[in-house]
Amino acid sequence: MKVLVVGANGQIGRHFVKLLADSPEHTPIAMIRVEEQISYFNSLNVETVVTSLEGTVEEIAAAMDGCDAVVFTAGSGGGTGADKTLLIDLDGAAKTIEAASQTGTDRFLMVSAIHADRRDMWGDDIAPYYVAKHHADNILRASGLTYTIIRPGLLTNDPGTGRIKATEYVDAGPIPREDVAKVLLHSLNNLHVFNKTFEIISGDDEIEEALNRL
Amino acid sequence: MKVLVVGANGQIGRHFVKLLADSPEHTPIAMIRVEEQISYFNSLNVETVVTSLEGTVEEIAAAMDGCDAVVFTAGSGGGTGADKTLLIDLDGAAKTIEAASQTGTDRFLMVSAIHADRRDMWGDDIAPYYVAKHHADNILRASGLTYTIIRPGLLTNDPGTGRIKATEYVDAGPIPREDVAKVLLHSLNNLHVFNKTFEIISGDDEIEEALNRL
Numbered sequence: 001m002k003v004l005v006v007g008a009n010g011q012i013g014r015h016f017v018k019l020l021a022d023s024p025e026h027t028p029i030a031m032i033r034v035e036e037q038i039s040y041f042n043s044l045n046v047e048t049v050v051t052s053l054e055g056t057v058e059e060i061a062a063a064m065d066g067c068d069a070v071v072f073t074a075g076s077g078g079g080t081g082a083d084k085t086l087l088i089d090l091d092g093a094a095k096t097i098e099a100a101s102q103t104g105t106d107r108f109l110m111v112s113a114i115h116a117d118r119r120d121m122w123g124d125d126i127a128p129y130y131v132a133k134h135h136a137d138n139i140l141r142a143s144g145l146t147y148t149i150i151r152p153g154l155l156t157n158d159p160g161t162g163r164i165k166a167t168e169y170v171d172a173g174p175i176p177r178e179d180v181a182k183v184l185l186h187s188l189n190n191l192h193v194f195n196k197t198f199e200i201i202s203g204d205d206e207i208e209e210a211l212n213r214l
Numbered sequence: 215m216k217v218l219v220v221g222a223n224g225q226i227g228r229h230f231v232k233l234l235a236d237s238p239e240h241t242p243i244a245m246i247r248v249e250e251q252i253s254y255f256n257s258l259n260v261e262t263v264v265t266s267l268e269g270t271v272e273e274i275a276a277a278m279d280g281c282d283a284v285v286f287t288a289g290s291g292g293g294t295g296a297d298k299t300l301l302i303d304l305d306g307a308a309k310t311i312e313a314a315s316q317t318g319t320d321r322f323l324m325v326s327a328i329h330a331d332r333r334d335m336w337g338d339d340i341a342p343y344y345v346a347k348h349h350a351d352n353i354l355r356a357s358g359l360t361y362t363i364i365r366p367g368l369l370t371n372d373p374g375t376g377r378i379k380a381t382e383y384v385d386a387g388p389i390p391r392e393d394v395a396k397v398l399l400h401s402l403n404n405l406h407v408f409n410k411t412f413e414i415i416s417g418d419d420e421i422e423e424a425l426n427r428l
Contacts, residue, residue, distance in 0.1 A: 056333070082296035086342040090304075091347065095333075119270070119309075128300040135304065135349055202274060 004067040007035045007074025053092030061099035069107035093136035112151040148193045153201040165203025166210040174202030182206035218281040221288025223251045229395035267306030275313035283321035296342045307350035307377040326365040362407045363394035379417025387415030
């Protein structure tokens with residue numbers, strides 16, 4: 001599969017692009033925001049496309065040209081305000097979903113956040129971010145695209161273990177970003193996770209086995 | 215009709231509650247955020263319910279008890295940040311829509327904003343607000359409720375004229391808040407605006423006539 005990675009320069013994005021580049025079956029296209037981010041991907045021999053999520057649906061659709069799948073792992077990040085949460089995490093996702101529908105790029109994977117469907121578990125400080133993720137996920141589920149929504153727990157930079165717990169709802173817990181990237185890779189063409197939403201933290205199960213049980 | 219007015223203490227909300235209170239056909243219930251706002255509505259002999267849009271769907275559903283229609287004219291306002299835009303204008307609306315679905319309150323009117331479907335017309339400063347309104351409107355349209363989405367142009371405090379221009383898209387232009395309230399009143403049980411989205415500015419047409427043409 002040719003996979004557009006939206007948010008390729010993010011921490012999960014970089015892990016995931018490497019996994020795709022090392023995989024014999026897949027080819028990543030790294031969608032990045034600014035030209036300064038190109039050199040890193042050049043060093044991996046990965047094709048890039050410079051397209052901002054604050055641009056138009058048409059620009060995002062053009063970035064998707066020839067791709068079989070889209071993985072959305074972009075986020076405005078903790079360093080910006082809630083205005084960027086609205087523009088990137090919500091509307092950037094919505095525009096990417098519209099672009100996928102317009103271009104017939106039917107396979108769409110979303111990196112969401114644990115408990116994004118449970119308003120009662122959103123702490124005050126994080127609630128605005130969760131509003132954006134919750135509704136972006138709802139837009140994807142209503143889109144008619146073949147979606148997978150992956151909701152990791154507390155992200156860490158620990159090395160991946162390749163072992164997770166995955167169910168519709170899990171209790172809070174950590175998971176290395178590298179393992180989230182591995183779950184994305186295993187989810188791309190695993191029928192068991194088509195049109196599913198699930199949460200992941202580190203656990204005892206091999207990723208493939210955990211996904212097959214969903 | 216017994217009408218829950220969400221955002222009753224806002225500028226459009228106050229006009230609209232008065233119109234309902236003066237109407238022989240309708241009874242307003244003013245949904246307000248804090249107890250300090252009760253006395254104003256007591257002076258109009260209008261029933262109030264104190265319920266925050268940052269509360270739960272269940273709390274909002276309880277406020278709706280026995281109502282035939284909901285009018286959403288709440289907004290976090292220009293004095294707060296984009297975090298409140300996410301919590302009130304987007305998720306507060308979404309929770310109110312969910313509450314209406316749960317309670318079978320089928321008639322739902324939304325005060326939106328001109329050009330909320332046209333990303334190319336959103337200025338940089340106002341874009342985050344528009345993201346919230348755009349997606350709240352989309353959530354309502356997908357809800358299965360009998361909706362009317364009214365998108366006024368530049369709101370003014372001029373006295374209402376009772377004359378408007380109303381079409382799917384209009385060019386920018388001003389409209390008194392009092393006229394927006396009148397459009398809400400005329401829209402409540404006008405079949406021509408059921409499941410419609412339209413924009414309004416001041417114009418030449420009587421409100422009823424303008425709505426009948428939609």
